[in-house]
Amino acid sequence: MQEDFLHYIWKYKKFDFQNLKTVDGKSVIITSFGQHNHDAGPDFFNAQLKIDGQTWAGNVEIHIKSSDWYVHRHEKDKAYDNVILHVVWEHDADIYRADNSVLDTLELKPYVNPKLLAEYEKLMYQSNAWINCENDFNSIDNFTLENWLERLYLERLQCKSEDINQLLKKAQNDWEAVLFIMLARAFGLKVNGSAFLSMAQSIPFSIVRKVASDGQDLESLFFGQSGLLDLDSEDAYFKDLKKRYFYLKQKFQFENGAVESSRFFRLRPPNFPTIRLAQLATLYTQQNLFSKVIQTNTLDDFYKLLCVTPSNYWQTHYNFGTPSKASKKKMTKPFVDLLLINAIIPLKFSYAKANGKTIDSELLDVISEIKLESNSIVDKFFELKPMKKSALTSQALIQLKNNYCDKNRCVSCAIGNQLILGNN
Template structure:
């Protein structure tokens, strides 16, 4: 028996409430179970109960065994002086207040609805399952799933917003600078994301503002900080970049010692850091006030137009500085822009709206619902259980579900787990 399950039982009153009695045969009437406390102190604050003829307002503490009170040293903690009811699975000893009066005890073991315990044990029965509810996931009502997916999506947005908040504080509320760092990281994708982020961290955004009017200057800055201009290549474009970067390095006193190495190995050529950095430079050369444009944009097609940028001419026939390749226009693909929207743009819009006290949830849902679902092992596994992920809203929600609930066995805090535990047998 787990204590968090007992919290769930008490919080949702999943027990027979008629004719409740304490261990000393006093009647118990519950007006309010109280507010669930997830921090230090008693488990439920401000409960309202009638025990015998006495009306009480105070806290409720929950344990598997009554003796856990002493195991956790609650008798020495003043925070527990206002406990009015001790709720346990098994009663094995009396618990006293400091004035030696007994704290009333309610035992759940004999009043729990039988279906609840059966469903709980079935859900957490280990059988080498990918997730605890995989045998029943497909049977969950679509209305419950859809509402839960939306909530999970905003939970994931909130997690990404926390990263943005840290960057915002570091940049003294410079939203353009934060956007640049977030976009740069996501231009690096999974393999080079941290390396690209370290490049962005090595450049004060004021320097980007001063150099973005000329694409080759901005490319020199990005390639130079990335450590890509330290070879002896003999072509005009490369030599011009080296010359420009030396000037910028001296002018702005640039350092790149903390920049992480870039990787080309096993990447598709279109994802080579050279191509992505050139496209990033093109984006900032094309849009002088990118943050403002992103905040003003609310339609998915308009975002695709906003991010429709190419590399500079040299990269139309190259993937690296050395080898020439077949000529091709290397424009940001729709799928790549989708990733930028999912991981940078929508979190930024969400975070900015919170700062301004504005409501943008409806627009964010509209955009996220219009973006095609991501494809990865988590999404594939859920879709094998039930065809559920049609858009980025669902795919992001399912990633949140798997990483923050399923992997951590938080079924009791999950709408799906709650539904399965509450089912009648």
């Protein structure tokens, strides 16, 4: 058994609370169950109780066993001095306050329906299952599932927002710089994401702003910082970029820094770092890109904004000095979808939140139009139950698997709630 199961029982009153008595026979009448605390400190704040006719206001702490109070060393922590009731599944030790008075303890076990416990144990103690509810996932009604997936996706954005806030601090609250860093990482995909990130972080964004009017200067900056101009080549375009890069370094007095090398190995030519960096440079020749990203709110408009074509040289090259069959190398809609999922939508969510605005509905509309992603987690869930095929679903399922299923947080999950508690 996990404590979060007991938290759920207490929070949602899933026990017989009409005739409660403490372990030493005192009557307990609950006026308010308190507010669930998810941070450090007692589990429920501001509860109101009557114990043997005396009114108490304070906090409630919940444990599997009474002795866990000492295991967690609460007797040493003043944050627990205002606990008015200790709620446990099994009472095995008296607990003393700092003044040596005994803390009143309520043992929940006699007041919980055995069927509820049986459903909990049935779900939680599955052997060799991919997820605990693997055999019952298909039984969840679509209304419950779709609402839960929306909540999970917004929770995922909130988690990403915390990472964005860290980037924002490093960028001295420059949101345009954060967008550049996030887009660069997204352009690198899985193989070169960290390399492109290190490249972007090595360039003061003020320099990007100053040279953005010239696409070749931007290319030289991105290629040079990535180490792609370190080799010698007789290619005229390569030489021009190298010359430009040398000039920019002298003009703005910046260093290469500790930049991770980009990789070509096992990449399809359209995903070569040369092509992706050239596309990124073209994208940043647009004026006021950040403002346009913030103002854009439909998928079609994002495609119009982001589906750029790199400079003419790259129409006939995938790498320096090696001509290829002519093709525009325009950014595809599936690639833009990845930029939206991994960079733009999370940034728009964070930016709106920082400015006291809520654009959840707008973002849900966009992510719902993007095609479903395919990976091992998403594919396995779809084997269990058909669902709406959108990126909202795939992103939410990743959040579900990593943050709930893998951590056995079934009672914090709407699916687990329905399976354990629906009929109890």
